[in-house]
Each structure stands twice: as structure tokens, then as C-alpha cells.
Amino acid sequence: MECDEEVPDRMRLNGKGYFLWRKAKNHAMTFFSVLCLLLAVAPLVLIFSYTVLQGITALNIDFFIQMPKPVGETGGGMANALVGTAILIGLGGLMGLPIGIMAGMYLAEYGDNPLGHLVRFMADVLSGVPSIVVGVVAYIIVVLPMKHFSAFAGGVALAILMIPTVTRTTEEMIRLVPHSYREAGLALGIPRWKTTLRIVLPTALKGITTGVLLALARSAGETAPLLFTALGNRFWSTSIGQPIGSLTVFIFDYAKAPFTDWNQQAWAASFVLIALIFILSLVFRAVTWSKYEER
Amino acid sequence: MTVTQQAVHQDSGLTSGDGRGVSPAAGPSRSVPDSRRWNVGDLVFKHLTMLFAVGVLSLVFLMGYEMYAGSALTLEKFGWKFLVTSTWDPVQDEYGALPLIFGTIVSSMLALTIALPLSLGVAIFLSELAPRWLERPLSFLVELLAAIPSIVYGLWGIFVLVPWLRQSLQPWLGSHAGFLPLFRGPAYGFGMLAAGLILAVMVLPIIASISRDVMRSIPNLQREAALALGATRWETTKVVLASSKSGILGATLLGLGRAVGETMAVTMVIGNRADISASLFNPAYTMASVIANEFAEATTAMYTSALVEVAFVLFVVTIVLNALARLVVWSVTRRYRTV
Numbered sequence: 099m100e101c102d103e104e105v106p107d108r109m110r111l112n113g114k115g116y117f118l119w120r121k122a123k124n125h126a127m128t129f130f131s132v133l134c135l136l137l138a139v140a141p142l143v144l145i146f147s148y149t150v151l152q153g154i155t156a157l158n159i160d161f162f163i164q165m166p167k168p169v170g171e172t173g174g175g176m177a178n179a180l181v182g183t184a185i186l187i188g189l190g191g192l193m194g195l196p197i198g199i200m201a202g203m204y205l206a207e208y209g210d211n212p213l214g215h216l217v218r219f220m221a222d223v224l225s226g227v228p229s230i231v232v233g234v235v236a237y238i239i240v241v242l243p244m245k246h247f248s249a250f251a252g253g254v255a256l257a258i259l260m261i262p263t264v265t266r267t268t269e270e271m272i273r274l275v276p277h278s279y280r281e282a283g284l285a286l287g288i289p290r291w292k293t294t295l296r297i298v299l300p301t302a303l304k305g306i307t308t309g310v311l312l313a314l315a316r317s318a319g320e321t322a323p324l325l326f327t328a329l330g331n332r333f334w335s336t337s338i339g340q341p342i343g344s345l346t347v348f349i350f351d352y353a354k355a356p357f358t359d360w361n362q363q364a365w366a367a368s369f370v371l372i373a374l375i376f377i378l379s380l381v382f383r384a385v386t387w388s389k390y391e392e393r
Numbered sequence: 394m395t396v397t398q399q400a401v402h403q404d405s406g407l408t409s410g411d412g413r414g415v416s417p418a419a420g421p422s423r424s425v426p427d428s429r430r431w432n433v434g435d436l437v438f439k440h441l442t443m444l445f446a447v448g449v450l451s452l453v454f455l456m457g458y459e460m461y462a463g464s465a466l467t468l469e470k471f472g473w474k475f476l477v478t479s480t481w482d483p484v485q486d487e488y489g490a491l492p493l494i495f496g497t498i499v500s501s502m503l504a505l506t507i508a509l510p511l512s513l514g515v516a517i518f519l520s521e522l523a524p525r526w527l528e529r530p531l532s533f534l535v536e537l538l539a540a541i542p543s544i545v546y547g548l549w550g551i552f553v554l555v556p557w558l559r560q561s562l563q564p565w566l567g568s569h570a571g572f573l574p575l576f577r578g579p580a581y582g583f584g585m586l587a588a589g590l591i592l593a594v595m596v597l598p599i600i601a602s603i604s605r606d607v608m609r610s611i612p613n614l615q616r617e618a619a620l621a622l623g624a625t626r627w628e629t630t631k632v633v634l635a636s637s638k639s640g641i642l643g644a645t646l647l648g649l650g651r652a653v654g655e656t657m658a659v660t661m662v663i664g665n666r667a668d669i670s671a672s673l674f675n676p677a678y679t680m681a682s683v684i685a686n687e688f689a690e691a692t693t694a695m696y697t698s699a700l701v702e703v704a705f706v707l708f709v710v711t712i713v714l715n716a717l718a719r720l721v722v723w724s725v726t727r728r729y730r731t732v
Contacts, residue, residue, distance in 0.1 A: 124625035131522055134514020135531070138601065141594040142538045145549045200445035208439055209446075217446045219719060220453050226647065226715035227456070227708060228654025230681050234688065234704040235456045238463045247689075258452065265449055291438030319542025322656040322681070326689040346544050346657075353548050353661060361552070368545045375540050383533060 146372070153369020156362035166332050166348075172359040176367060178334050182249070182343040185336060186328055187314050189253025194260035195310060201261075202268025207294055209269070218266075225262035232258045233323030241327060249335075249342035252328025256317045263316070267309030271302040308382045315378040319371050321346035345371060457708060464702035466695055475702060481667040483687070488699035490706065492667040496585070496677035500659065501652035503589030503673070508597040509645060515597070516604035521630045532605065538598040547661030550591045555582035555662055563674055574671040583664035586673040591658045596648035603647060603722065607640030608633055610726045643721035650714035654707060656681040680707045
């Protein structure tokens with residue numbers, strides 16, 4: 099990481115001195131490395147603790163069961179945004195999960211050919227495409243033909259975002275199933291597709307499920323692709339053909355607003371989101387932990 | 394995590410044949426009924442899943458095509474000039490993306506400058522120095538940073554980072570380093586510096602965790618050889634670093650891809666003004682944030698087309714960055730897999 103310092107001549111000549119110099123350098127670099135770690139973890143601790151503190155003080159029952167109050171009135175909650183986010187990730191999951199899981203099964207079971215490598219590569223590349231770009235695509239293919247913003251368009255955007263993650267997670271989890279399971283099934287004369295669906299898939303199900311939940315939770319944290327697809331809505335709506343509110347878009351609007359009450363609610367919503375994502379990440383880790391260890 | 398995943402995929406080549414492995418492909422006996430050799434279910438299942446896999450593949454091309462077609466108006470009117478002119482004026486229907494490209498490049502570079510040394514330090518600690526019991530929870534912690542939604546980073550940016558910059562860091566930098574054009578001008582808080590800092594925090598875990606994976610994939614043989622020659626821990630680490638150079642380059646490219654496309658956090662702190670200015674204190678604009686701010690309000694067809702073209706440019710840039718990064722990382726881990 100650091101460039102080498104010139105070793106003074108007297109240290110070159112003196113074997114013991116040089117050794118001490120190298121040892122000192124070793125300790126210095128260890129120290130810098132630890133320092134880097136502390137500097138890297140500090141923002142996490144800061145952001146996390148600040149969000150939790152602000153979030154908990156702002157969170158109350160009203161947040162979950164009340165509707166947003168008109169501008170100027172304090173109080174109220176985000177019940178519609180909670181439902182909106184649930185509907186959006188539900189729609190996204192409905193469209194994205196089957197595609198992702200099927201593609202993942204192909205990659206795991208038949209994917210060691212040029213097509214498989216290409217799909218895997220493209221899925222990885224797709225996961226690096228900015229979510230705002232995905233939002234633009236959803237706008238072009240859904241909002242423009244329908245001529246208005248809708249929850250459905252938001253769902254399409256989230257589905258596109260989920261597909262690469264779900265594909266790769268499914269593939270990985272299926273690959274973790276030991277070969278002997280497949281061989282046992284095949285040795286009994288069970289056709290390959292049945293072996294996959296009835297033996298391999300159930301074995302990998304726990305990992306796939308948590309992976310899928312994690313993908314859903316992460317898509318609940320997406321804002322950019324919803325700004326001009328689902329748009330946002332201050333009123334109660336469960337129709338997939340109409341604009342719909344979501345937690346993240348509410349946070350965006352409330353963060354910019356000049357009212358402390360709204361700012362507080364933005365923190366509460368952030369806290370709910372972070373809690374959701376962290377809990378699912380922990381569960382995912384716990385499920386995959388022992389399996390990763392085996393490698 | 395990505396790199397270790399690759400390793401798994403390659404290892405289990407045993408099971409994944411082309412589906413024919415089940416029944417003898419070249420069965421000599423004619424008495425075996427066809428259904429034994431070619432299970433209909435197998436064929437259907439294989440091709441059905443293949444259809445979805447090809448669907449994922451074509452999604453990338455569909456996205457590219459839709460944006461290309463959607464920006465036809467500005468592509469025709471401005472051509473390449475779109476990328477090099479600097480008037481972004483929706484009222485006059487004049488669109489030049491240069492200030493946006495400038496903002497994107499500067500904010501990403503600022504982020505990388507801050508994040509790269511730090512994440513290398515973190516990667517070295519996690520892969521070379523940390524005891525095993527400490528390494529796992531720490532890796533997890535670093536990965537959690539990547540899981541926080543960017544809107545939360547933005548919220549934190551508005552209420553904590555920006556006030557701190559305005560009241561403490563920017564006045565301090567202005568008085569101590571104000572001779573540099575980088576640190577001149579009034580301290581708004583909102584601006585390029587805030588965006589760069591937030592982005593640094595966001596790309597750090599990506600670069601750190603991938604670099605750690607790459608360094609861990611270097612065979613222990615190299616470490617043992619160095620140690621056996623009497624090298625210290627740090628000298629051994631240098632050997633490992635030299636072997637994982639290109640992997641770290643890949644990790645950096647992935648981080649850059651993320652920084653270039655990051656939207657919400659940047660939009661909330663960068664100040665959103667399409668100016669090109671030397672000072673990091675001034676408000677700026679990025680490609681991603683212009684789309685986030687203006688897309689829903691784009692009234693004319695030309696305006697929408699200009700924004701779609703910005704998205705198209707962003708798409709192409711991130712695709713290229715990610716493809717390059719994956720190729721680099723793959724080539725490194727593949728080299729050491731057989732050992």
C-alpha cells in the first residue's frame with residue numbers, strides 16, 4: 099500500500115539493525131491496516147447508530163397505522179407507504195422470482211457450457227447497472243404505453259433489479275448440494291428433472307428462500323427506479339394501475355421538506371428499512387455460514 | 394463474495410453435464426425404448442430453464458435497445474456534440490451533457506481517491522492479519538455497509554454530513570488549504586465534496602470485500618515461501634499484493650461502476666446545479682441525479698429524449714466497467730484455482 103522507504107546504508111550493513119527496521123515496518127503497517135479498518139467501520143457505526151437513535155424516538159404506533167397528514171399538520175404516519183412498498187416488492191417478486199429461479203436452476207444444473215458462462219457473466223454485469231437506469235427502462239416499456247405512472251411499472255423495475263441477484267443466489271445454493279444426492283437419485287432411475295425438482299431443490303430450499311427474502315428486502319430499499327414509475331402517492335391506494343406510495347420515496351420527499359415533523363418520519367422509515375434488511379442479512383448469513391465453512 | 398462464488402461454480406463441473414449423462418448417449422442396443430434414452434421430462438425441463446436463462450441474457454440487450462430507441466430525437470439533433478457541450482437548458486431545449494459527465498467523473502474519482510487506500514488496508518487486515526474468529530464478523534460488518542439503502546446514506550448526508558462540512562471541515566480546509574483552487578468559495582455544505590465523501594463510504598465495502606476475496610484466493614504456498622525465506626508479515630503481504638494486483642484493479646473498477654451509477658445519496662447532497670467548477674465546495678450535478686430530479690417533470694419529447702440518452706450513456710459506461718472488472722477478477726482467480 100505504501101511505497102518502500104529507502105533503507106539507510108548503516109542499516110544495510112548492520113544485520114541486526116536492518117532486522118529491527120523491518121520489524122518496525124511490519125508493526126507500522128499492521129497499525130495502518132487496523133487504522134484503515136477502524137476508519138472504514140466508523141461510518142457504519144455512525145450511520146447505523148444515528149438512524150437507530152433518530153428512528154426509535156420518531157417511531158410510534160401512528161407511523162404504522164395512520165395516513166400521512168396534509169401539509170402543515172403534525173402527526174400522521176405512513177400506513178399507505180408500508181402497504182405500497184409491500185405491494186411493489188410483491189409485484190416485483192411475482193415477476194422477477196420465477197425468471198431468476200429458473201435461470202439459476204439452468205446455470206446450476208446445465209450451465210457449464212458457453213451459453214451458461216455468457217448468461218452468468220451477463221447476470222453479473224446486469225447487477226452492476228445503476229437502478230436509475232432500470233427505472234428509465236421500466237418507464238419506456240410500461241409507463242409510456244400505459245400513458246400514466248403505476249404500481250405495475252414500479253414492480254417491473256424492481257423485478258429487473260431482482261433477477262440477477264436471484265439467479266446467482268439460486269445457482270449458488272443449488273451448487274452447494276453435494277453430488278452424492280444427485281447420484282443417489284439418478285442411481286435409482288429417477289429422471290434428471292425429477293431429481294432436480296424433488297431432491298436437489300428441496301435440499302437447497304432453505305438457502306434459496308433466505309436468499310430470495312434478502313433480495314426482496316434489498317429491493318424494498320430501492321428509491322431511484324420508483325421515482326418515475328410508481329411515482330408516489332399520499333393517499334390510500336392498492337390498485338396496481340395507479341401511482342402508489344413507497345417508504346423510500348416518502349423518505350426522499352420528507353428529507354427535503356422544511357418540516358421537522360416530516361424529517362423525523364423520514365428517520366422512522368429509514369429505521370424500519372434498515373432493521374428489515376439487517377435482520378434478513380443476519381438470517382441469510384446464519385443459514386449459509388456452515389455451508390461456506392465447508393469449503 | 395463474488396470471487397469465491399466463482400470458485401464454487403467451477404469446482405462442481407462434475408454434475409452438470411448436458412443432461413444426456415443420465416441415459417447412455419450412444420446406446421448400441423435398439424431394444425432400449427426411446428423414452429429410456431431421451432426422457433421427455435428431461436428435455437422439457439432443460440429447455441424450459443434454458444429459455445429463462447436466455448431471457449436474462451436478452452434482458453440486457455432489450456434494455457440497451459429500448460434506451461437507444463428512446464433517445465432517437467436527441468441522438469439525431471445533437472449527435473456526439475451531446476457529450477461535449479455544456480449548456481443544459483430545458484427551457485431553450487438545448488441539451489449538452491458535459492457538466493453532468495464532469496460531475497460524475499469528479500465525484501467518482503474523489504470517492505476512489507479516498508476509498509481505495511482505506512479499502513486496501515481493510516482487505517489486508519481481513520485476509521492477512523486478522524485471527525479467524527475476528528475475520529468473519531468483521532467481514533460481515535463491512536458487507537452490511539453495502540446493504541444499507543442509498544436513501545439512508547442520503548438522509549444521513551443531509552442531516553449529519555452536510556452540516557458538519559458547512560460548519561467544520563469546509564471552513565477549516567478553506568483557511569488552511571484555500572490556496573488550492575479545489576478548496577475555494579463559500580462553504581455551502583451541499584456540493585461536490587459531500588457527494589465524494591458519501592460515495593467513498595458507499596464504495597469502500599465493495600472494493601474491500603472483493604480485494605479480500607482476491608487476496609484470499611492466492612495460494613498459501615506463496616505466503617509460506619515468503620515466510621520460509623525469513624520475510625516479515627508485511628513483506629509476505631507485499632508478495633500477496635503483487636500477485637493480486639489485477640484482481641484489486643477489478644475490484645476498483647467494480648467500485649467505480651457503483652460510484653458512477655449511484656443516484657439517491659448523491660442527488661441529496663450534491664446540490665444539483667449543472668455547473669463546471671474547479672472548487673469541490675461548489676454544487677454540481679451527475680448523470681444519475683439529473684435523471685432522478687428531472688425525469689418525472691420532463692415535459693417535452695426532446696427533454697425526455699435527452700434524459701433517456703443520459704441514461705443510455707450511463708448504461709453503456711457501467712456495462713463496460715463491470716464487464717472489464719469481472720473479466721479481470723475472473724482471470725486472476727482462475728489462474729490460482731488449479732493449485
